Amino acid sequence: MLRTPFSPRLWLMSRRSLSSSPPHDVKRPRLVGLTPDDYRNGVMLAPMVRSGALPTRLFALKHGAKLVWGPEMVDKAILHAERVVDSVSGTISYNGKQERAMFTCHPIEKPYLIFQVGSADPNLAVQASRVVMNDVSGIELNCGCPKPFSTHAGMGAALLTNPDLLCSILSALRRDLPPHISVSAKIRLLPAQEDTLSLVERIVNTGINCLTIHCRTRNMRPREHALIHRLREIVDFVKGLGRDVAVIENGDCVGFKDAQRIRAITGADSVMIATAAEANPTIFSPSPLTSIEDGFILSYLRLCKYLDNHWASTKFCVSQFKDSKSSNKALRAAVIKAKGYSDLGALVGPWTGSDEFASIKAAIDARTTTPPFSLPADESTPSPPEEDTTTTPSGWRGNPDPAVVYEAPLLPANECRLMVPAGVSRQDPGTPTPITFSTAVPLFLSLSDAPGLNKSWAGVASCSGTRW
Known part of the structure; x- marks a missing residue:
């Protein structure tokens, strides 16, 4: 049986041909992010x-x-x-x-x-x-x-x-x-x-x-x-x-x-x-x-x-x-x-x-080759008016739209959270997020304050670490 002489060069070439790695002379692209x-x-x-x-x-x-x-x-x-x-x-x-x-x-x-x-x-x-x-x-x-x-x-x-x-x-x-x-x-x-x-x-x-x-x-x-x-x-x-x-x-x-x-x-x-x-x-x-x-x-x-x-x-x-x-009202109606x-x-x-x-x-x-539209400042623009636009309008009471937050807590709720029924508070806030208190707050309810309220709600409710 004839055997072909071993050739390190041929062996190395065959190994490279089967390899999935890129050739050494090909540089991988450098990742450049947004600046x-x-x-x-x-x-x-x-x-x-x-x-x-x-x-x-x-x-x-x-x-x-x-x-x-x-x-x-x-x-x-x-x-x-x-x-x-x-x-x-x-x-x-x-x-x-x-x-x-x-x-x-x-x-x-x-x-x-x-x-x-x-x-x-x-x-x-x-x-x-x-x-x-x-x-x-x-x-x-x-x-x-x-x-x-x-x-x-x-x-x-x-x-x-x-x-x-x-x-x-x-x-x-x-x-x-x-x-x-x-x-x-x-x-x-x-x-x-x-x-x-x-x-x-x-x-x-x-x-x-x-x-x-x-x-x-x-x-x-x-x-x-x-x-x-x-x-x-x-x-x-x-x-x-x-x-x-x-x-x-x-x-x-x-x-x-x-x-x-x-x-x-x-x-x-x-x-x-x-x-x-x-x-x-x-x-x-x-x-x-x-x-x-x-x-x-x-x-x-x-x-x-x-x-x-x-x-x-x-x-x-x-x-x-x-x-x-x-x-094109027909297109609108069709959609x-x-x-x-x-x-x-x-x-x-x-x-x-x-x-x-x-x-x-x-x-x-x-x-x-052609960048998107650049935004140069227009120096001919008139100066801003002298009206006060540096503060939130006075008397602003939040957003009555239920889709927007109204008097929601600004910090993550802690372990002391108290839900006040709308029938008691007579308010319907725009978000179901409960009111957060830093300390225990007693809430006194009476039948005179909420006509028609079930007696089971009358009495004293306090926040003592219980999640309602």
Whole structure:
């Protein structure tokens, strides 16, 4: 039997040919994350629950948004999600129960996508961020949402009066996440300017790259004018700290040209749009679309079907689109009645969602040579009025809208919690969060105080460490 002489060279070549490792002369790409400069000189899409869906974010990027924020996700929810990738569109879904997507994203938006997490625990915030960090470029802590679903567990706007917890979460995110993952925060103004400055200083010193400030206090209604003139002092204060942190203004911006006005007044590095973008995702361009119903809605529906966006999400987003030239009432009515995409085939025509996606991808890819619209300050903007916009309006008693927090506790509830029945207090607060007392408080009830009250409630009730 003839044997081929052993050749170390041939053996080494065969081993290399079977290896899946890259050749030594091929350098692996270095991960480069967002820097503070990436948050500057642009108009951004704000984080919006339901309205900040993937198709909306993609159209916002196509029409000039520099960065886009996803909707807030609670830390515990995303921890138990299953990551699924669609083999046709490339859409990435984080599915919860019933295999329904809680959060969706796409690789083409990753360099510009910020994931906003709602959390009141440093460890949970880090764990939740690690779940999604390979699909996003930044993590933001929500410290400004006043809605009960966020504040009831000490998250959102409840963190504004618990700065120790707020800063510990940001510090943990910056310490435990990879350096290429940007960390930012979004807050609201506090009633007193000096308190806001004190909080901002602590937040900036945690090592974040960006701070977004919604220029309303926690209890202000959306219909009240944002206190944008308070931001100039805050921006100058951050610059004086010597920290390389971008400051973004949020509140009352209606488009690209209006963002120039706001930047001239506030000195902010960038401007963020929420409500106006919900009505028209193309307003990030100096020349946005003016007729949403005639062209944009059809393109939006085609893209949503291609990305397999949940019909309920698509229907809601379309219902929010508005313009001054509402004419296609038939399309509006058809969308309202539709149970799914198949019901709109006659109106939409060919489902060319892949073409819509291709045009968006081309616009995003072109950013490597043609950056999105820059936002220079408009020096010709008149100076701000002399009216007092530095404090919360006097006599403000909170928000009567049940969807917004009204007299909710500002700190996490302790072990001494007392529920007062509405029939006794004669008040119907806008949130079911119980009132928190630092010490035992006796409550005397009598039949004369509450006519018709069952006798079993009469007497003395006290908070002695028991949870009602």
